[in-house]
Structures are given as C-alpha cells and as structure tokens.
Amino acid sequence: MSTKVTIGRAALFFALWLMIAGYQPADLPIGLAAAALATWASLRLLPPSTLRLRLWSLASFGLHFFGQSVSAGVEVAWLALRPSMPLRPGFVAWRPRLQSASARNAFCAVSSLLPGTLPAGSDDDGVLLVHCLDVDQPVADNLTAEEVLFGRMIGHD
Numbered sequence: 001m002s003t004k005v006t007i008g009r010a011a012l013f014f015a016l017w018l019m020i021a022g023y024q025p026a027d028l029p030i031g032l033a034a035a036a037l038a039t040w041a042s043l044r045l046l047p048p049s050t051l052r053l054r055l056w057s058l059a060s061f062g063l064h065f066f067g068q069s070v071s072a073g074v075e076v077a078w079l080a081l082r083p084s085m086p087l088r089p090g091f092v093a094w095r096p097r098l099q100s101a102s103a104r105n106a107f108c109a110v111s112s113l114l115p116g117t118l119p120a121g122s123d124d125d126g127v128l129l130v131h132c133l134d135v136d137q138p139v140a141d142n143l144t145a146e147e148v149l150f151g152r153m154i155g156h157d
Contacts (some may be wrong), residue, residue: 005048013038038138049102057153064149065110072115079133090135091120094128094143098151107150111143 007120021027034150079085108119108128117139118131132139 002048006043009042010035013042024071026044033117046102049100054153054155057149061149061153065114068114068146076115076133081133087133088135089131089133091104091131092135092139094130094140095126096147097144098147100156100157103151103154103156110150111146114146117143 014031017031017034021031079087096104098107098109110120111130116133120129120131122128130143132140
C-alpha cells in the first residue's frame with residue numbers, strides 16, 4: 001500500500017474526528033485511535049487506485065457544478081411555482097463512458113446532487129436510467145458533457 005495514501009486518509013479521518021468531537025486534549029488519543037481504525041478499514045474496503053485528481057480541473061469543475069446547481073435549482077423552483085407546470089417526468093436511458101466502476105459511481109453520486117435529475121439504476125449492459133423532470137430536455141447530452149468534465153477532473157480523459 002502507498003504510504004502517501006495511508007497518511008492522507010489518516011489525516012482526513014483525524015480531521016473529521018476533530019470537526020465532530022472538538023479539540024479537547026483529553027479526546028485526542030481516542031481520535032487518533034478512531035482515525036487509525038477508520039484508515040485500516042478504508043484501505044481494506046477501498047484499496048488505493050490510480051486516481052489522479054487534477055487541481056485546476058477540480059476548481060473548474062467545482063465552479064461549473066456550482067453554476068449548474070444554482071441554475072437548475074432556480075429552474076426547478078420556477079417550474080414548481082408555476083400553476084401549469086409544463087413537465088413530462090420520466091426516465092432517460094444514458095450510457096456512461098467512464099470505464100472504472102468506482103469512477104461511474106462517483107459521477108452518479110455527484111450528478112444526483114443536481115436538481116431535476118436522479119440516477120435511478122442501471123441495466124445489465126451498463127445503461128443508466130436517469131429520472132428527470134422533463135424528458136423533452138437534452139438530459140443525456142447534458143450528462144455526457146458533465147461526465148467529460150468529471151473525467152477530466154479525475155484524470156480519466
């Protein structure tokens with residue numbers, strides 16, 4: 001196992017402990033033990049991968065995602081407040097291009113945060129079913145564009 005990954009995960013788990021439990025000196029030994037156990041479990045359950053997070057792409061994706069979230073949230077709110085609500089909810093079939101199962105799962109988790117769409121499962125061929133508020137919108141094209149940005153961010157382009 002990579003020492004860098006182990007130290008990084010341990011630091012993240014310890015920081016999480018500090019955020020939850022506080023910074024009392026008496027609690028630090030328990031926090032260190034909890035971080036060590038969490039690190040051990042995470043390395044056993046999710047071994048290190050070849051993920052190369054690109055910081056510039058991460059920042060770009062974060063800004064893009066924030067803008068998309070605000071825009072979609074306003075659109076969903078507007079549709080919900082309109083009396084006529086011209087919606088055609090339903091499912092759209094979309095095939096992800098990310099090769100890694102963990103990368104696809106991470107992308108689904110991120111895309112589920114965008115208002116108006118929700119990945120709802122996949123079939124045996126890997127086609128993802130996405131629930132959306134309006135099937136007349138270019139949902140599949142939008143997901144493909146988001147996937148390209150996400151793939152660039154994690155080094156899968």
